[in-house]
Amino acid sequence: DTGVSQDPRHKITKRGQNVTxxxxxxxxxxxxxxxRQTLGQGPEFLTYFQNEAQLEKSRLLSDRFSxxxxxxxxSTLEIQRTEQGDSAMYLCAxxxxxxxxxxxxxxxxxxxL
Amino acid sequence: TQLLxxxxxxxxxxxxxxxxxxxxxxxxxxxxxxxRQEPGEGPVLLVTVVTGGEVKKLKRLTxxxxxxRKDSSLHITAAQPGDTGLYLCAAxxxxxxxxxxxxxxxxxx
Numbered sequence: 001d002t003g004v005s006q007d008p009r010h011k012i013t014k015r016g017q018n019v020t021x022x023x024x025x026x027x028x029x030x031x032x033x034x035x036r037q038t039l040g041q042g043p044e045f046l047t048y049f050q051n052e053a054q055l056e057k058s059r060l061l062s063d064r065f066s067x068x069x070x071x072x073x074x075s076t077l078e079i080q081r082t083e084q085g086d087s088a089m090y091l092c093a094x095x096x097x098x099x100x101x102x103x104x105x106x107x108x109x110x111x112x113l
Numbered sequence: 114t115q116l117l118x119x120x121x122x123x124x125x126x127x128x129x130x131x132x133x134x135x136x137x138x139x140x141x142x143x144x145x146x147x148x149r150q151e152p153g154e155g156p157v158l159l160v161t162v163v164t165g166g167e168v169k170k171l172k173r174l175t176x177x178x179x180x181x182r183k184d185s186s187l188h189i190t191a192a193q194p195g196d197t198g199l200y201l202c203a204a205x206x207x208x209x210x211x212x213x214x215x216x217x218x219x220x221x222x
Contacts, residue, residue, distance in 0.1 A: 004155075033209060042119075042201050042212035043156065056208045091155050101146070102203075102210055104155025 002026060004105035006092050012111045013082055020078045021108040025094030032075050033102065034067055035091040043091055049075060082112045116140060117202055117213035125219040129191050134216040136202030137184045143205065145185045147176055150199040150215070159187075192220040 005024045013019050025032050030051050035043035046065070048056045051072035064082075069075040079086055089109050093102040118137045126132055136145065144163040148156035160169050162178035162185060169176045173196075175188040189196055199215045 035212075040215075040217070042117075042214045045209045045211065048209045093155070101158045101161070102148075102156075104157070106153070106155055 004092060004094055004103050006090075006105035006108050008108055009106060010109050010111075012113065014113050015084060016081055018078065018080045019082055019110060020076055021090050021092075021110075023075045023077070023092030023094075023105060024073075025075070025092070026096070026103055027073075029094035029096040029103070030072065031095040032069055033093045033095070034075070034077050035093065037089045037091055037107070038087075046077070046090075079110075082110075084112045086110060087112045115214060116206060116211050117204060119200075119202060119213040119216050121216060122214070123217050123219075125221065126192055128193055128220055128222050130220075131188070131190050132192060132218070133186055133188045134200055134218070135184065135186050136213055138204070139183065140204075140206070141182050143182070145178060145182075146203045146210070147185070147187055148201045148203060148212075150201060151197075156199075156201055156212075189218075192218075194220050194222050196220045 007022045032049040034046040037043045046058050047067045049069040052069050064080045067077045089107045091107045093104045095102050120135050146161045147159045150156040160176045165180045165182045167178045173190045177186045197220050199217050201215045202213045203210045
């Protein structure tokens with residue numbers, strides 16, 4: 001399977017714990033996006049990488065969120081000191097073309113108790 | 114205020130009926146995309162429209178981009194239960210893709 005893969009698919013954690021999600025994009029894609037989606041809403045932009053450079057980060061993203069893409073391959077999204085409001089589906093997408101199609105992974109669903 | 118507005122928010126129809134959903138904005142876009150998302154999955158691209166007034170057909174789905182490139186519509190002919198899902202419009206804005214809130218369609222047998 002050469003699509004976008006995300007891990008874990010589901011994560012249940014207690015408030016205050018740290019969590020990390022991993023995204024493996026389509027290998028030849030240099031653009032990688034993270035989105036957050038809550039129930040009944042469209043995906044909300046979090047951050048964007050072109051190769052290893054993080055080019056944009058949403059102002060809605062608190063300092064508890066950090067993302068990396070070392071070597072321009074896989075990416076990780078870490079949430080520190082989780083809060084119940086962080087419960088959502090975290091989607092990763094990659095793209096090979098400027099303004100081109102976004103290929104999404106199946107998402108990582110986070111539940112904070 | 115969202116950059117992209119979608120209507121209706123929810124739509125429940127019977128198999129065989131026709132329907133239209135809308136995506137509107139006050140901004141002009143160079144292109145607009147439509148995605149469909151099924152429960153527990155990521156969105157999947159249906160179509161990209163790039164020219165004002167453009168009409169694209171994908172089997173029973175017809176997509177139109179407004180002349181002013183501010184709005185778009187998706188028309189489904191003879192809906193089937195397999196059309197059930199969340200329909201999202203998206204546009205490139207700044208350096209990223211912005212999504213509308215979606216129309217949740219339920220096509221009942």
